[in-house]
Amino acid sequence: MKLFSRITTTDRTPIFFGNDTFSSIDRLVYNMRPSDIFILVDPNTREHCLPHLIxxxxxxxxxxxxxxxxxxxxxxLANAEKLWNELIASGANRSSLMINLGGGVVSDLGGFVAAGYQRGISYINIPTSLVGQADASIGGxxxxxxxxxxxxxxxxYPARAVFIMPLFLKTLPEKHLRSGLAEIIKTALISDANLWRKILRNPVRRLLQKPVESRFWFDLIAGTVKYKNKVVVQDYRECKLRKVLNFGHTVGHALEAFSHIRPGxxxxxxEAVAAGMxxxxxxxxxxxxxxxxxxxAIKTYLAKGFPVIPVEISSIPAVMQxxxxxxxxxxxxxxxxxxSKPGHPLMNVSCENREILEAIEFYNSLSGNNYPANQ
Ligand SMILES: NC(=O)c1ccc[n+]([C@@H]2O[C@H](COP(=O)([O-])OP(=O)(O)OC[C@H]3O[C@@H](n4cnc5c(N)ncnc54)[C@H](O)[C@@H]3O)[C@@H](O)[C@H]2O)c1
Structure with a gap:
């Protein structure tokens, strides 16, 4: 299937969507005339995505x-510094172009490095994970x-362009596909009750079995990208509306960060966003x-589709912190x-600590649920 569309934006970042947008990369880069080009990869995208792109x-x-x-x-920051030193050693200048080929980690880090290098060089995102394609590569x-x-x-710091090609997802491990699905579910819950009902009819395991190049995934990713883009264009600096995208992220980010302090x-x-939701x-x-x-319905769907890892009582103060x-x-x-219901978000709702603790206890009570056996 060949799908192609350019999702028009009113800010500086055009988003190209489809499996055959390589010629658009050529055209854009030709017009930019960079002095040199650096492609940032991680070991997995070097192996699985770079050869095809080149x-x-x-x-x-x-x-x-x-x-x-x-x-x-x-x-x-240490890795950013390492990359800045590599750019200096390679003679990169303000006309250099950086291309971030990877998941959200590569686009967050690469965008950061591009923003800081000589007060800012241009960069392009080519996201290769589902989190990257549905969310992280968009919005600057x-x-x-x-x-x-x-x-x-x-x-x-906005990218000069984003090229979203679902074909790259073919080599993405299933657990990372599942991780990206959480951001799509988030978008459904805050913006589109019909999409949420459609997702609800398909357990996570069934969704993950659909070929990543199918119309189903194209529609899910494109819909999520369009919604995020609409929000970002209205509130780039997250003063008001963009906060809507934080659904599930307040607790989610804390649990994600905490899991890095306590390895295991x-x-x-x-996965953290699913817990946060x-x-x-x-x-x-x-x-x-x-x-x-x-x-x-939300808790049953998410607890069956994503791991539920209880937050130990002794860890709660650190997570709150x-x-x-x-x-x-x-x-x-x-x-x-x-x-207030699927598709109807409310922002800036203050919650007391005891209410948040109750919410974490509610989440904890779901452990021992059916994940992953009965998804
Ligand atoms: N800037 C934003 O707006 C925004 C939004 C959402 C998430 N994020 C950030 O994104 C990060 C998570 O992104 P992620 O889940 O993509 O993590 P990631 O970049 O670590 O990618 C996940 C894994 O998939 C591998 N991978 C990526 N593409 C692949 C491919 N095509 N084939 C095989 N392996 C591949 C990576 O090497 C990595 O092991 C977090 O740091 C999060 O904070 C940022």
């Missing part, structure tokens, strides 16, 4: 490849983690009138994006 894209024949480590632990948020705090240092149960981004849905029931039947460090805190109170 083969199909004439303008990248002489590009230099720079590599960073794989996974969340690579999103550090770049960041690295600092200490244990996610995305603590970063810039709003490392949570992928989407269960907590946010509980709070939505408590504070925003989400019907108990809706809460039930991480939440307070996150940007969703206002005057000492945590602010949540909640839903």
């Amino acid at each position: 083969e199909k894209t004439r303008c990248l024949e002489n590009a230099r490849v720079i590599e960073t480590g794989e996974g969340e632990s690579s999103k550090t 948020k770049t960041a690295v983690n600092l200490g244990n705090i996610k995305n603590q240092v970063g810039f709003f 149960n490392l949570l992928l981004h989407g 269960i907590c946010a849905s509980y709070l939505s029931h408590l504070k925003a009138g989400l019907a108990v039947e809706e809460l039930d 991480l939440m307070m460090h996150d940007k969703k805190e206002h005057k000492g109170e945590l602010q949540f994006t909640l839903i």
